Each structure stands twice: as C-alpha cells, then as structure tokens.
Amino acid sequence: MNKDINLKDLWQKQQVSQPNIEDIFSKVRQFNKSNLRKLIILNLMLLATSAFIIFVWYYYQPQLVTTKIGIVLTIAAMFIYLFVQNKLLAVFNKIDNSLSNSEYLQNLIILKSRQQFLQTTMLSIYFIMLSAGLALYLYEYTSRMTMGAAIFAYGITGAWIIFNWLYLRPKIIKKQQSKLNELIAKVETLSKQLNNG
Amino acid sequence: MKFEDIYHTYWQKVFRLCMGYANDYAFAQDLAQETFILVWQNLAKFRNEASIGTWIFRIASNNCLRKIEKEKRLSKADLPVNLKEEERHSIEPEIQMLYKFIAELPETDRIIISLELEDVKQAEIASIVGLSEANIRVKVHRIKEKLTQKFRANEQGY
Known part of the structure; x- marks a missing residue:
C-alpha cells in the first residue's frame, strides 16, 4: 500500500459545489x-x-484667547483621535497578502507592535489635549466667579481629569495591550513553527 | 488572466486548502470566498513574477493565518466530527478522518500538507510558505508519517 497516493487520492476525492x-x-x-x-x-x-x-x-x-485655544484643543483632540482610530489604523492594518507565509507573519508581528505603540501614544495625547483644552476653556468663566466657586469648579474638573488619567486611561491601554499581546504571541508561535525544522 | 477562469480553475483547490486549515465546512467556505474577493481586488497588481497558482495559494494561506486575529472557532480538532453537518455535505468518513487528523497539526503544517496533497510542486510550496525546498521536503515527509500513524492507530482502535 502506498500511503502517499492513498492520502492524495483521498484528498482530491473531496469535491464541493462551487458557489455562483x-x-x-x-x-x-x-x-x-x-x-x-x-x-x-x-x-x-x-x-x-x-x-x-x-x-x-x-x-x-468668548472674550479671552485662552477660551478659544481651549476650544480648538478640545476639538482637535477628538478629531485626531477619531481619525487615528478609524482611518490610520485601517491603513496600518494592510499587508501585502501575496508575500510568502513566513514574510507575511513577520510583517504581521511588526505591524501589530507598531499598532500597539500608536494606540498607547495616541490615547495619552488625546487625554492631555482634552484636559488642557478643558482647563483653558474654563478659565474665562471661572474668572467671573467668586474665589470659592472658581476653586470648586477647577477642583471638580481637576478630579475628573485625574480620574481619567490615572484610572480610565491605564485601563483602556491595558485592555488594548493584552489583546494585542495575545495576538502577537500567537503570530510568533506560528512564525516559530516555520523556523523550527 | 480573467477572473472567471481563475475562479473556475482554483475554487476546489482553494476550498480544500481552507478546509485542511479549518476543518469546518461553513468556515472553509467563508475563507475560500474571502480569498477570491482578495484575488479579485488585487488581480490588477499581479505581475506574473510568480505563477498565478503560487500567487493565489499565498493569498489563500495568508488569509487563513490572519484568522488567528478573530479566531475562536479554529480549535475544531478537539471536537467530535459533527455528523449531521458533514452528512449534508456528503463527505466520506475517510475524508473526514483525514481532515480531522490534519486539523490536529500545527497551523503551518496544515498549509504545507494541504498544498502537498493538492499536488503542488515542492519548489512551489517552498515559495508559498517561504522556506527552502529541502526544508519543505523534510517537513512533508514528517507530516505524512504522522498522518499515516494516526490512520493506523485509528484502524487498530476498532
């Protein structure tokens, strides 16, 4: 019994209907x-x-230039974030799919590491711009308040910013990272399968 | 080359490659369709520097590998063969076995053996996968041995 021909015959016997x-x-x-x-x-x-x-x-x-800068910063933050999330990542995600498997896997690893960097950096930039924008924006309106009210307003805003920076941001980053790390590890396993003789 | 011709010549081959990779009829069908969508979108970029077969098999196998991004379904090797579904597509039990045994191999080995069984030349497999021909020859030999062993063990089990 020739096992090769046997397997090949078996394999090629499988016919499927071809969709239109x-x-x-x-x-x-x-x-x-x-x-x-x-x-x-x-x-x-x-x-x-x-x-x-x-x-x-x-x-x-708004009368003060700080308010205007604040508005522009906030808008720019959201703009950049949405743009990166939706367009840039999609562009980054493209690999030439007619490469050989081993080159393709290598590229996939590089691409995912780059994506990891981009996401983390972007998120930090987003939070910084948004916080700075908010703080500047508030200045004009708090300057017309009493001292106590102004401190209260900035206190609340500051607390919100700190919460975002110290809790929300790391949490989002961690979630994105663990997903990507898992994926990179999987791709590396595949790549190793090829390289181990 | 016209897309229609490519589609008719390569559908079976690409489907079997995907089936070898996924061991799941519906999923393999999806993978094969995605491959042809990619082929259709990229056909203008194809410049004859590889043979069209190599080019298509590269796209198909890369598409399969890329699925680990969304994968949860691919661990079909652990599941018992779903008889009802397989019956509908009238796959012979021996072929089912073959798919099941291939699905138990590491991902890249699945691609290599599927191409080998498809009668793709080893030099071409080397160019699709990105390894040397000698390397492919060794791998093919080992994989075939493994599969034969599995078949034997299975026969003795009954």
Missing part, C-alpha cells in the same frame, strides 16, 4: 458599501463635533 461567481461579486459590493457607510458615519461625527464647538464659539462669544 455572482456571490463573490455581491460580497465585494456589500464590503464596499459597508466601508463607505463607516466612512460617512465617521465624517458625520467629526462634522457634528465641529459644528457643536463652532456653535458654542459664536453663541457664547
């Missing part, structure tokens, strides 16, 4: 449509955020 080629094309169309929808939603969100800030700017007519 139109199925593939309709999947492509679906895929394109959902991508377009995501892009539209992202743009609408950015537009709505900007519109809201512009509305605040015109409606309340």
